[in-house]
Amino acid sequence: MSKEKFDYFIKTENNYWEVIIGLEVHAQVISNSKLFSGSSTKFGGKPNTQVSLVDSAFPGMLPVINKYCIEQAIKTGLGLNAKINLLSIFDRKNYFYADLPAGYQISQYKNPIVGEGSVTLDMPYGTKRVGIERLHLEQDAGKSIHDLNPDNTYIDLNRSGVALMEIVSKPDLRSPEEVNSYIKKLRTIMRYLGTCDGNMQEGSLRADVNVSVRKKGEKKFGTRCEIKNVNSIRFMEMAIESEAKRQVEILESGKKINQETRLFDTKKNETRSMRSKEEAHDYRYFPDPDLLPLQIEQSFVDNLKKNLPELPDQKKDRFIKDFKISPYEANVLVSDNNISQYFEDVIKNSDVKLAKNWIIVELFAVLNKKNIDIKNSPVSSKNLANLINLISSGEISGKIAKQVFELMVNTGDEPSKIIKEKGLKQQSDPKELEKIVKKVLDKNTDKVQQFKSGKEKLYGFFVGEIMKASSGKANPKLVNDILKKELKK
């Protein structure tokens, strides 16, 4: 770990202000059907085609809970090292809004399905534990569309009733960087578990950010503001920074912070008050009489726990221990289940050290440049393993390997085919190599003389010339042996 120290404060003339952040993440549960109805959760359907009579709150319609969504919430809870509550209760959160058909959202208020837990972050200044307050299940609302008609708002209820997990952190985060790391870690855990796809563009992961500030060293929290529905990590970071600065300015001018809900304006890079929503805020939570208390058997939880996949932290420890790679490299490799899977596929049949370097350096460069996911990598794990084995066995040099790799990226072909077609195979016939070495030395008799009289730096020059003469294909180890022998003559 780097020796860097935590240093995120809003610095003013007289003060260092600490920023206190808590997050309410809304993660869409991966499931086929909605939390309380049998309509599809698929993204991007035609308006109002994924809506049942229950989702649109027709008279006499009743909710029936989806078993898989309960499982998904428990699995996520286990992934967050959290307490699973064997008894939880669904409540109605009452408010009127055009995209909330029943006039209430079914949520969990006093008795959530998951209690306290924690997430560990790897920061440059060491690991940091962030407390989880709770996780509860609730319904998503529909969508209000304001830009299709100048006088009216259009309502699409396709999302209405899709299961969400609201994951509430403790106010343990202290910088936009930590928030970034926290969201990514949460997302990784949920992707490992298959409980949320974490796709922020499609809205599968949204967050409300609670921000307050206090002078460095103070114990008491300041008054917080909630920034609603920020839908990208970058905007989250920007919103926190600008909101913290706003609060500091207010406090330093001797005024007080109003506890309120704010909206982040991405264009102006500032938050603004959402007073319209504030007005008459009274959700009148009460247990939903259409649903009974949710009782879970301990054995059900135990069984889910037993079948939980390896989680990123465990995988990281295993990689460090088994493969002798650095914590940094391990972090990179476990940051995405598909990456770690790819890595493990490659090293099944090839050298670990070469594999991790090729993945982290060469492959990631390509994927980043082309902006593609490792799942769609043009170089399959099998082909990369083959390439690495060709290097290990000395059939091609590292340099040639890079050429081959480039062609693999462009064609998707396997390395031996490329090598054969392009004639890139390493020159390993000692007699042939001897000829080349001799030819190079004969051409440069003056330099040979200089070398022999002590100018040993010229060794590299000879190697370079020999490689050039062999179009880079000469086996470097053999070239070494032959060259040394010839120079001693």
Place this chain on the structure above:
Amino acid sequence: MPIDKNQVKKVAKLSRISLEDNKIDSLSRDLDSILTFVEKLNELDTKEIKTLKSIADKTLEARNDIVDDGKIKNDILKNSPEKNEDFFIVPKVIE
């Protein structure tokens, strides 16, 4: 007096019900007498009583995660007072 006219107006706002001015007085009186009536419960000490979780004598049953509903757009929109081919339509919402 458990509730006054202003509170009635506030509750009406929260309930999204417009009230005719000439009815607010009598309504307030009615609500006040109802609330006074239910406050009979205050005679009872319920500190030690746990709340009733559900009147149904069973626990929650769950359904399997199968898509077996939806795809009834016409039924969904049919009764709407204002709609087009795809959407419910409401007066402009100003955020």
Place this chain on the structure above:
Amino acid sequence: MVDLNNISLTEIVKLVKLKKVSSLELTNHYIKNIEKGKKLNCFITTCFDETIKNSKTFDAKKNYDTLLPGIPIAVKDLFCTKDVKTTAGSKILENFVPTYESTVTSNLWKEGAVLLGKLNCDEFAMGSSNETSFFGKVINPIEKNLVPGGSSGGSSSALAASFTPATIGTDTGGSIRQPASFTGTVGLKPTYGLCSRWGIVAFASSLDQAGPMTKNVEDCALMLEAISSYDKKDSTSINKKKENYSKNLNKNIKGMKIGIPKEYRVDNMPKEIEQLWSKGIDILKKSGVKIIDISLPHTKYALPTYYIVAPAEASSNLARYDGVKFGYRSNKGKNLIEMYENTRGEGFGDEVKRRVLIGTYVLSSGYYDAYYLKAQKVRKLIKKDFDNSFKKVDAILTPSTPSSAFKIGEKTSDPISMYLNDIFTVPVNLAGLPAISLPAGQDSKGRPLGLQLISNSLDEQRMLNIAFAIESEIKFKQNLNRWWE
């Protein structure tokens, strides 16, 4: 030809099976009765063309293996019926046509019945006299200035006047039993969860139950058998085997123990009701039943509890009537919020507004603990009272109502006096128990009076048996001169 107005559903079913009468003949008979009885204002919607069509379909392909072969039946307008307007007695649903059928009514149609029409009721079932309906008050066929009770007043009235051979209502605080008592008919509120609530316009979810209203106990058993079922679409529905209540009906109740709760002897109870109660006790004694004095100490808190719990749930259940997806929308208002307020202000009647406002208030921040939470705790005490009693007795006998049917307009100006009418029926809903009201006599003015039997959860068969035994001894007779025709 027999007088269809004076025989029971069970007897009509027999006649159909003996091919003495066809479904179409029955339908035509009831249509005629209904058309001659418009004065009573029992129906919000009739669908005679459909009824005739369905009767003909039945007659063309008779299936006698059902409980209600070809029997025309009208239902309370709180049950959603596919392609037939369902209003819940409210302006806000004036033009609502469901695309779906409630579980309870589809059970009726599966058993061979055909829909005659939709019966008037108090708006969203909120009322005890059927005077809050947007579609006007219903008249009790007993006397033209009497209310038929509520909220299933259209149902009780239509049944007593033979506009339908049997019917179904819903009971949240007495809405089946009280109108049954006011009209000299039998009404049963089943155990919470015995009948599915799916497709019934909700009033108060933890209290609502559908149930039969019939001319006698045997019919009641038959109808309960037809409508009760486990329904996966209702999470509060009880998963149990269907029972043959009518087949297992049995008058022998010797050796049973019946409790008489002292708390039901309320102040100012009319003497005639006291006498009725005593008469019931005497009959039971003669039938070999052991009478046991019991106490339900929290009875007096039932109504206050009910008037917190029911409005709280209603305020939330009725939030969906906002002019967006279905129902009435006001054209006044500049923005969404004003549209909501005007829609609900114009669409709901006074009693619904009162209850929604009370419900909103008792759930709102700062009041939740003092009202709603407190009420939920007291509800538990009320349930416990019953649980304790049923350790000692098989059923409990009480009067159904503290008075006979009252006059139209008599209680509309004072909501509390109206609420007090449900004093004997409400505790049962709070405890989720089954109860039945059966006609047991008339007061000096000739108005019917009912006795109520309450039993333990899912003990409907025993309750029906006791009611059957009382009925056969009491020999209640009601001769209506059909003054409205």
